[in-house]
Structure formats: structure tokens, C-alpha cells
Amino acid sequence: MLEVRRAHPTIPYLPRVRRFLRGFLRRVSLLALLLLPLALTSCRTRDFPTYPANYREYAYVTNGGSNTVTVLDVVHLRQDRTIRVGADPTGVAINPKRKEVYVVNSGSGSVSVINAENNAVAATIPVHLRPYFISVAADGRRAYVSNSGANNVSVLDLDQRREIAVIGVGEAPGMARITPNGNALVVSNRLGNSVSIVDARKLRVRSVFNGCPGATDIAILPDSSKAFIACSSGHQVMALALASPTRSQDALLDVLDVGKTPIHLAMKPDSGEIFVSNFDSNSISEIATGTNEVGGTYMVGTHPASGIVNADNSTLYVSNFDANSIGIFSVDEAQLVGSARAGDGPDALAFSTSGHLLFAVDHRSGDVAVLRTLTHSLFTMLPTGSQPNDIVVKSFYVK
Numbered sequence: 001m002l003e004v005r006r007a008h009p010t011i012p013y014l015p016r017v018r019r020f021l022r023g024f025l026r027r028v029s030l031l032a033l034l035l036l037p038l039a040l041t042s043c044r045t046r047d048f049p050t051y052p053a054n055y056r057e058y059a060y061v062t063n064g065g066s067n068t069v070t071v072l073d074v075v076h077l078r079q080d081r082t083i084r085v086g087a088d089p090t091g092v093a094i095n096p097k098r099k100e101v102y103v104v105n106s107g108s109g110s111v112s113v114i115n116a117e118n119n120a121v122a123a124t125i126p127v128h129l130r131p132y133f134i135s136v137a138a139d140g141r142r143a144y145v146s147n148s149g150a151n152n153v154s155v156l157d158l159d160q161r162r163e164i165a166v167i168g169v170g171e172a173p174g175m176a177r178i179t180p181n182g183n184a185l186v187v188s189n190r191l192g193n194s195v196s197i198v199d200a201r202k203l204r205v206r207s208v209f210n211g212c213p214g215a216t217d218i219a220i221l222p223d224s225s226k227a228f229i230a231c232s233s234g235h236q237v238m239a240l241a242l243a244s245p246t247r248s249q250d251a252l253l254d255v256l257d258v259g260k261t262p263i264h265l266a267m268k269p270d271s272g273e274i275f276v277s278n279f280d281s282n283s284i285s286e287i288a289t290g291t292n293e294v295g296g297t298y299m300v301g302t303h304p305a306s307g308i309v310n311a312d313n314s315t316l317y318v319s320n321f322d323a324n325s326i327g328i329f330s331v332d333e334a335q336l337v338g339s340a341r342a343g344d345g346p347d348a349l350a351f352s353t354s355g356h357l358l359f360a361v362d363h364r365s366g367d368v369a370v371l372r373t374l375t376h377s378l379f380t381m382l383p384t385g386s387q388p389n390d391i392v393v394k395s396f397y398v399k
Contacts, residue, residue, distance in 0.1 A: 049354045051075050057395035058116060059350065059359055060101050061368060062089035063385025069103055069112075070384040071119050072359075072368065074352050074393065079382055081119055085112040091133040094394045095158065097140025101394055104131045104145060111145060113161060116394050123161045127154040133175045137182050137200075144185055144200075146173040153187060155203060165203045169196040174216050179224040184242055184250075186227045188215035195229050195238060197250045207250040212238045219265040219274050221289060226253070228274055228287065230262040237262060237276055237285075239292045254292045258285035266307030266316060268331070275316050275329075277304040284318060284329065300327040300336055308349040308358070310373060317371075319346035319360055326360055326369070328376050341378045342369035348388075353395040361388045 051057075057074040067087050073080040086105025089112070093102050099116040109131060113123040130149030136158070137143070145154040146169075153176045155165040169176075170189025177186050178200060185198035195215055197207040214233025220226070220242075229238045239253040259278025262285070266275045273295070276285040282302055286295040301320030309316050309331065318327040319342070326346060328338040343362030346369060350359045357379070358371040366386050372379045 048356060052397075054398045055395070056116070056398060057353055057393065058119065059352075059368070059391055059393045060092055060094075060103075060114070061361060061384045061391045062092050062103055062389045063366075063387060064088045064090060064106075064389045065366075065386030067105075067107075068385045069114065070368075070388070072382055074357070074395075077370065077380060077382070082385065083114060083119060083121060085114075085121065086110050086124070090131075090389050092390045092392050093134045093136045093143070094392050095136055095140045096138060098158075099394070099396050100158070101392065102134050102136065102143060104134050106130055106132055106148075109147075111143075111156065116396065117398060125156060125161055125163065127156075127163060128152060128166070132173075135175075135177045135185075137178050138180055139182065142178075144176045144178055146176040146187060148172045148174060148190070151189075151192075153185065153198065167198055167203055167205065169198070169205060170194045170208070175218050177218045177220055177227075179220050179227075179242065180222055181224040183224065186218050186220060186229070186240075186242075188212070188218055188229050190214055190216060190232075193231075193233070195227075195240065197227075197240070197242065206243070209238065209240060209250075209252055211255065212236070216263055217265045219267045221267075221271050226289065228265055228289070230265055230276065231255075232261055232263045232279075235260050235262065235278070235281075237265070237274075237287060239287075256287060256292065256294050258287075258294060259283045259297055264304075264306045266309055268309045268313045269311055270313050272313075273331075275307050275309070275318075277307050277318060279303050279305060279321075284316070286334075296334060298329065298334065298336065300329060301325060301339065305347045306349050308351065310351070311355050315373075315376075317349060317358055317360075319349055321345055321347060321363075324362075326358070326371060338376055340369075340371050340376055342371075343367045343381060348390045350391045350393050352393060359391055359393070361391050363388060 059072040071080040087107030091104040101114040103112040115122040128147035128150035143156040170192030172191035187196040212231040259281030261280035264277040302323040303321040305321040316329040343365035345364030348361040
């Protein structure tokens with residue numbers, strides 16, 4: 001704020017000096033008023049997209065403690081509504097081909113289908129015990145749900161909105177990610193300390209790789225050639241080569257040493273590097289995906305929980321769960337360059353569609369911190385329900 005100080009009463013101001021100053025201030029004020037709309041317009045254009053009337057963009061936040069999903073209106077930056085779903089919602093995913101969002105209800109053994117046009121539950125699909133995560137195929141027709149309490153994966157037909165197959169995997173599967181080409185499903189078995197590779201066409205397990213204690217997060221290269229799995233009960237990341245027309249079978253490439261308790265993998269959009277959030281080392285490790293080598297490890301903050309890289313591959317944002325902040329890491333400079341305030345217990349992260357906003361889910365304070373990526377600063381806080389877990393963003397046009 002500009003601080004205006006009063007002149008000291010003992011200073012002798014001459015009348016013509018007063019008149020000059022008054023005239024000068026009037027001219028400056030008039031100029032400021034004339035330029036203000038231009039400045040505001042320029043700021044708005046640069047910082048916030050101009051949306052057509054039929055454009056919609058929403059962020060969906062699963063609230064495990066209140067059995068709800070909070071819908072945030074990204075266009076107007078406000079809470080749109082709260083949707084009642086099943087018990088203890090955890091994972092959430094969008095359909096890339098239709099206006100639907102899928103919510104995993106861990107306590108109810110089901111998946112809620114949300115119609116994004118009216119933001120209401122359109123269907124509920126029963127699955128199995130303690131589902132945790134859902135992955136949707138690129139063509140939008142199938143989804144895969146890891147049922148951590150049943151040691152299996154549900155295959156869902158999204159056209160018919162029903163389960164069409166069940167695939168037995170290892171103990172307590174945490175995640176089941178479908179490859180971009182739709183040929184394989186990579187499953188991390190947290191208590192089984194292993195990784196299962198499922199043939200997504202034949203719906204059966206084709207490979208199992210042991211030696212990944214506390215297997216959790218999964219990153220798959222865009223060409224579906226490799227998968228990286230965080231071994232969170234240790235300090236490793238497993239690198240696997242996936243079978244392809246030129247490779248007859250899946251193969252273990254390496255087990256890479258990173259920091260303690262690696263729990264999240266953030267891949268750059270160009271897929272050249274993966275950044276590992278090492279929760280109990282307060283650090284991130286950089287993995288070169290072409291050579292399967294750890295390039296470096298960097299301190300970022302207290303208990304990093306999640307990471308995300310912006311579209312131009314220049315900046316990594318890291319949620320520091322016990323520092324109540326978002327670390328800002330320059331990829332080009334390979335160093336932490338700043339931090340932004342968040343709520344209590346920041347965890348899951350997501351960008352707005354244009355990338356001008358970053359959303360950080362604050363698990364303990366029950367809100368979402370909204371950061372402006374242009375300035376790397378906190379813009380506002382939006383309320384959610386109790387114990388928010390995950391977030392996705394869906395944008396579309398209405399007719």
C-alpha cells in the first residue's frame with residue numbers, strides 16, 4: 001500500500017507551492033483514473049482467460065470425512081455446490097471423452113458417476129471392498145478400480161455403467177493405472193510389496209514383479225513403453241519396461257535409490273524427467289526417464305506429499321504437508337526458488353485447464369488454496385468438506 005505522510009507542521013509551505021502541488025496531484029489523479037481500466041483489463045487478460053458464455057470448468061474435490069464432493073466453479077472462483085456421494089470418497093477421475101466424473105467411495109464399495117453438466121449423481125456402480133483409486137482409459141469407455149480390501153481390480157464398462165470383469169492381483173492394491181495405449185494395466189500392491197501387470201485386452205495378469213515395498217504411486221510414459229512405481233515403505237522407485245510389438249514381455253529395468261518414503265511421482269509434460277516426493281526425507285529426487293538414472297535430490301520442505309509440473313516444463317510445485325506451503329522449484333535451475341502459503345496439510349494438486357491457477361487440497365483445514373501461477377502467490381481460499389482427499393478439473397462447452 002502507498003503510504004501518504006503528512007508534512008511536518010513546522011515546515012513553511014508557500015501558497016504558490018501549495019497551488020502547484022494541488023494542481024500536480026489533480027493531474028496525476030486524473031491520469032491514474034484514465035489508466036486504471038486499461039491496467040485492470042490488461043491484468044485480467046494476462047492473468048485470467050476470457051471465457052465464452054457456453055464454457056464451463058469445475059474442480060471436483062472428494063471429502064472423505066463428510067461423504068461428499070465439493071464442486072468449485074473455476075470460471076467464477078467460487079463454490080458451486082456440494083454433492084452427496086458414498087462413504088469415505090477417495091480417488092476421483094474425469095472421462096476425457098464425455099461430461100462425466102467418477103468418484104471412488106472407499107467406505108461404500110462403489111463408484112459414483114457425476115454428470116458434469118448438471119453436477120448431480122447420475123449412477124452408482126457397485127464394486128468391491130475398500131476401493132481406493134480409479135483410472136479411465138483414453139477412449140473413455142472403460143475404467144479400472146483398485147479394490148484394496150479385496151485384492152482385485154474391477155473393470156467397468158462406462159457405456160453400460162456396470163462391472164464387467166474382476167481381476168485378482170496382489171495384496172492391498174493401491175493404484176491401477178491404464179497405459180495411454182490401453183494395452184496394459186499397472187497395479188501397485190501396497191501390502192504385497194509388488195507390482196502386477198495386467199493385459200487389458202485379455203483381462204488377466206501377465207507379469208508380477210516383487211521387491212517394491214509399500215508400492216504406491218505409478219507414472220507411465222506417454223508412449224506406454226515404461227512404468228515407474230514408488231516403493232513407499234523403502235527408498236526406491238522401480239522402473240519397468242512394458243511389453244510392446246518390439247518387446248515380447250515386461251521386464252525389470254532397475255530399482256533406483258531415492259529419498260525415504262517416496263509417495264508421489266510427478267512427470268514433466270515432455271516425459272523427460274519424473275520428480276519423486278520423498279515424504280520422510282523432506283526432499284524431491286529427479287529421475288531421467290530415458291536413462292533410468294537419479295539426477296539429483298533436493299530439499300524442498302517438511303513432508304512433501306505431491307508434485308505437479310506446469311505445461312512448459314519449467315516449474316515444479318510441491319505440496320509440503322507439514323509446512324502448510326507449496327514449494328516452487330525451478331526445473332531449469334534445479335533449485336527451490338520460493339514458496340507460497342497454503343492451508344493446513346496441503347496434499348493433492350491440480351491445474352486449471354489454462355494453467356493460470358493451481359489448486360492445492362488442504363486435508364486438515366478442509367479447504368483448497370488457489371495460487372496464481374504467474375506470480376506464484378496465494379490468490380484465495382475456497383471451502384470444501386471435511387478431510388478432502390483428491391481433486392480433478394473438468395472443462396467443457398455446453399450447447
